[in-house]
Amino acid sequence: MLSIDALTKQFGEKIAVDSANIHVDKPMMIGIIGRSGAGKSTMLRMLNRLSDATSGSIVYEGEDVTHLRGAAKRNWQSRCAMIFQQFNLVPRMDVVSNVLHGTLNRRSTLSTMFNLYPQDDIHKAIDILNRLGIAEQAPKRAEALSGGQQQRVAIARALMQDPKIILADEPIASLDPMNAQIVMQSLRQIHEEDGRMVIANLHTLDTARRYCDRVIGMRDGRIVFDGTPEQLTTGVARDIYGAGADFSEAATSTEIETLDRQKEFA
Numbered sequence: 001m002l003s004i005d006a007l008t009k010q011f012g013e014k015i016a017v018d019s020a021n022i023h024v025d026k027p028m029m030i031g032i033i034g035r036s037g038a039g040k041s042t043m044l045r046m047l048n049r050l051s052d053a054t055s056g057s058i059v060y061e062g063e064d065v066t067h068l069r070g071a072a073k074r075n076w077q078s079r080c081a082m083i084f085q086q087f088n089l090v091p092r093m094d095v096v097s098n099v100l101h102g103t104l105n106r107r108s109t110l111s112t113m114f115n116l117y118p119q120d121d122i123h124k125a126i127d128i129l130n131r132l133g134i135a136e137q138a139p140k141r142a143e144a145l146s147g148g149q150q151q152r153v154a155i156a157r158a159l160m161q162d163p164k165i166i167l168a169d170e171p172i173a174s175l176d177p178m179n180a181q182i183v184m185q186s187l188r189q190i191h192e193e194d195g196r197m198v199i200a201n202l203h204t205l206d207t208a209r210r211y212c213d214r215v216i217g218m219r220d221g222r223i224v225f226d227g228t229p230e231q232l233t234t235g236v237a238r239d240i241y242g243a244g245a246d247f248s249e250a251a252t253s254t255e256i257e258t259l260d261r262q263k264e265f266a
């Protein structure tokens, strides 16, 4: 389904991603972990073609997407929608319009200029917002929402494109533990109910373990681990993070589990 072979990105002397191989044969939820600078963002950006690979290939369902250009590249980008740590919404625009922005790729310049959206798209946007539990926020300006709500708007915008793959670059890094949990649950729900593949860069181990079917560990541009959450032992994690014997998992925790424990005792 998705084959990444010897994918490499070089910035001058720096090899940000070094000959990465990832093969995925069915839609799953994949977490990419590793310390800052390990190459996680560069990997997702190459997948989405925001950044061109220096060498190697990305093949999705038999189609080589590594060198697509023009309309074919835009088509690929709408099949693998990306969400970001900082949500990338238009702050002063209302929530529905932000979500409808997800259809820009397939709308004419004229309808875009005059902000004309087909009724069907508006209904679809509201349905998606409803599904993510934020339909009542639809008329508000994006900037009036909490971070967790804004990230769900960003997910809704991505879903407008009906993507096969959702790429999430540190989707919860700016959120408090409660909102982080809601956003990760939304991504998991989209994966389970729609069968979409989700690939998320996560800077915390517990989140990857808890929500993902498969975890990929990167260190200095290389994939040093690819396995199930169960296989991700503390020893393996120490290796991924390049930490010493004093490595503490708590140092990479979003405290989601702590939050759950608090709920249990409440």
Ligand SMILES: Nc1ncnc2c1ncn2[C@@H]1O[C@H](COP(=O)(O)OP(=O)(O)OP(=O)(O)O)[C@@H](O)[C@H]1O
Pocket: 011, 014, 015, 016, 034, 035, 036, 037, 038, 039, 040, 041, 042, 043
């Ligand atoms: N446009 C660029 N020009 C030069 N070097 C870059 C560029 N983008 C990334 N790098 C370098 O490539 C390496 C990998 O960066 P990348 O952002 O992919 O890592 P990351 O694992 O996502 O880290 P973070 O979590 O901090 O974003 C880093 O050393 C970074 O400095």
